[in-house]
Amino acid sequence: MEGINKEDVKHVAKLAELDISEDELDKFVDQLNIILKHAGKINEIDTTGVEPTSHATNIVNIFRDDIVEKSISKKDALLNSPKTIKDLFEVPLIAEE
């Protein structure tokens, strides 16, 4: 598999909502290439007919009864927010610049 280049890293950073400066970019490209080269080894093994595992125990979909229980108060829910206004979380304009 071919490696990851500057443009790929910029694209991935954008998808992950991270700003990566030009200075950092070279370092990350190099490091991610080394890691991906190692990770790419998984393609050396034949997995024809093998089912993927997403979770190592056999439990599936545990549901709770839909009963209203006491929940946290508004005051508590807002306690850790960096910015609030009255009973609400405050955020900057959602429309793009």
Added chain:
Amino acid sequence: MVKERLYKLSAKELSDLISRREISSYETVKDIAERMEEVETIVKSYITTNIYKAIAAARRVDKFIYKKKRIRGGKFIYKTKNIELLTGIPISVKDNITTKGIHTTCSSKILGNYKPIYDATVINKIKESNMILTGKTNMDEFAMGSSTENSSFWTTHNPWNLKNVPGGSSGGSAAAVAVGETPLALGTDTGGSIRQPAAFCGVVGLKPTYGLVSRFGLIAFASSLDQIGPITRNVHDCALLLNTIAGHDRLDSTSVFKDKEDYTEYLKEDISGLKIGIIKELMGEGISNSVKDAVYKAIDIFSSLGAFCEEISLPSLKFALSAYYIIAPAEASSNLARYDGIRYGLRAKKVKSFRSMYRKTRSQGFGDEVKRRIMLGTYALSKGYYEAYYLQAQKVRTLIINDFKKVFKKFDVLISPTTPSVAFKIGEKFEDPLTMYLSDICTIPVNLAGIPAISIPCGLENSLPIGLQIIAPHFKEGLLIKTAYNFEKKFNFKLKPLYRKIRLNS
């Protein structure tokens, strides 16, 4: 007679003395506080200490233990008859486990000021057992790392040699237990983060079966792999702490319904006739000679105790590290999307739009390793790469599980080194992520398979401890306790940092 310092005693020893009312919880916590004062500025195990609240809590526990009632004839007796084990015993907790009203940072700037409004289920359990929280321990940011150097606060030092790392990501918990800043600690293990630091610090660390211990209130890293478990000075303490934290929790949908066990029962059994498999793939290239020698000596000890040892091969383990570094970052990239600067944590200043706030907050709040893994995971899940990386890694995971299933038909437990080498120097691997990742090569397969494993000390190289890993099938923690305890009794390891005066430059 010079009175022995209490910080040196194990949880079991302290517990016996407290229940016989020979010492109080207050005296215990106070001596731990004194030890912290002696060593903490140098070892730096804790991010947040909780000593004032701990002392108040110890006094409350003592009040309960020493409560008297009047009986006939004007005499008094103690009202509390059965003092449960671990009552009044100090414990430290890794800083990715949520504690109500106490800072929980994950060693990240993004959660630097976060004070949770609820307790994790394991915290409720230790509180119900009347244990005393001494503080929150240092770790690699979001548990991503193998040396605690990725903490955005500071690096914890290995109490055996201060120039070396304590391992990670639960490095603060392991160092605190090794140096006497607490007898018990909780850590978390996603790819070896309990066992590897336990090995580096010469203590006992157990990663339970996926689903045995509730993860409600654990800040998620890689949800199909994360588990909470005990870090202690000996196997008996490990069994006691596992008794406290194991059990079903309806608040964690991955928690398994299972009858409660008393893991201390397994301490009574011997291991004659036990079938032990030595994992060939983890005894070859990349493993240092002194580590291999220590494991071979451990095999001699097991044989002398009547166990049957034989080398076996799990061919797919060769691919475990590669698969892990796709799966764990992929899960992390999704889990860490929640850090948006809105409901909790850091928010970047001077931002005009919502989008730029989100991006700047994350860019300022996450350290390099976290960014690397988020990008790696995003890449592995992105269009065009999903099948070659993520899906293939999940299939390799199946092959690893099948390999374990196959060998467990023939063997009761498996052994390997916990780490390829002893604790490395601070700074040695910091700029080289892949080399750092390779230090988890022996522990990662266990997380992928969701099975339990324990690390116990089995030797020294240049005065640094070597860890032996014992692996068992799902929910066979009892078998791990039994095997490890029999070894520990015979091997008789001395935890030197407990008796050391810790000085700068020592």
